[in-house]
Amino acid sequence: MNEYLGAFAGKNRKIGIVVAKFNELVTQKLLAGAQQTLLQAGVNAADLLVIWVPGAFELPRVVRLLSESQRVAGIIALGAVVRGETSHYDYVCSETASGLAAVSLHGPVPVMFGVLTTDNLEQALNRAGGKAGNKGSECALGVLEMINLQEKLQQ
Numbered sequence: 001m002n003e004y005l006g007a008f009a010g011k012n013r014k015i016g017i018v019v020a021k022f023n024e025l026v027t028q029k030l031l032a033g034a035q036q037t038l039l040q041a042g043v044n045a046a047d048l049l050v051i052w053v054p055g056a057f058e059l060p061r062v063v064r065l066l067s068e069s070q071r072v073a074g075i076i077a078l079g080a081v082v083r084g085e086t087s088h089y090d091y092v093c094s095e096t097a098s099g100l101a102a103v104s105l106h107g108p109v110p111v112m113f114g115v116l117t118t119d120n121l122e123q124a125l126n127r128a129g130g131k132a133g134n135k136g137s138e139c140a141l142g143v144l145e146m147i148n149l150q151e152k153l154q155q
């Protein structure tokens with residue numbers, strides 16, 4: 001697990017975790033998975049900056065502000081978008097995904113897409129520490145890898 005730390009270790013650089021409150025039953029589990037994995041990898045708890053937003057649609061703006069703040073070396077965006085009766089789901093998913101992708105592509109730090117987009121709550125829970133793993137934990141390993149890659153490519 002420590003191989004993920006690489007250039008990150010000993011730099012006291014922070015990792016931002018921006019979490020949507022909507023479907024908090026799920027997103028709390030995603031956050032716990034991300035935090036546990038980062039701590040197991042050797043990141044200090046004091047170097048984790050957790051910010052809550054109302055829903056997934058608000059993730060891109062706050063992630064962009066955090067990215068541009070120069071306070072963190074990488075960001076994990078966490079959310080759970082569960083299909084309802086209308087097309088609202090489609091717009092929330094597409095705009096959240098494209099917004100976060102733009103911040104990761106054009107901003108100064110890597111952004112991990114940890115937003116579940118599911119047809120029902122069961123599918124979401126299965127991906128937040130259930131039988132299909134924990135998307136938050138996956139993003140934690142990914143953000144460390146991306147930080148290290150960026151460090152090497154910018155040397």
Ligand SMILES: Nc1c(NC[C@H](O)[C@H](O)[C@H](O)CO)[nH]c(=O)[nH]c1=O
Pocket residue numbers: 020022023054055056057058079080081082083092
């Ligand atoms: N239905 C879900 C939402 N909807 C709320 C939006 O994300 C947004 O907060 C609202 O449209 C106001 O701008 N958000 C989720 O994260 N998950 C959902 O299932």
Ligand SMILES: CC(=O)[C@@H](O)COP(=O)(O)O
Pocket residue numbers: 081082083084085086087088089090092
């Ligand atoms: C993803 C959503 O915004 C969704 O939960 C909203 O539900 P509905 O389409 O029934 O209004």
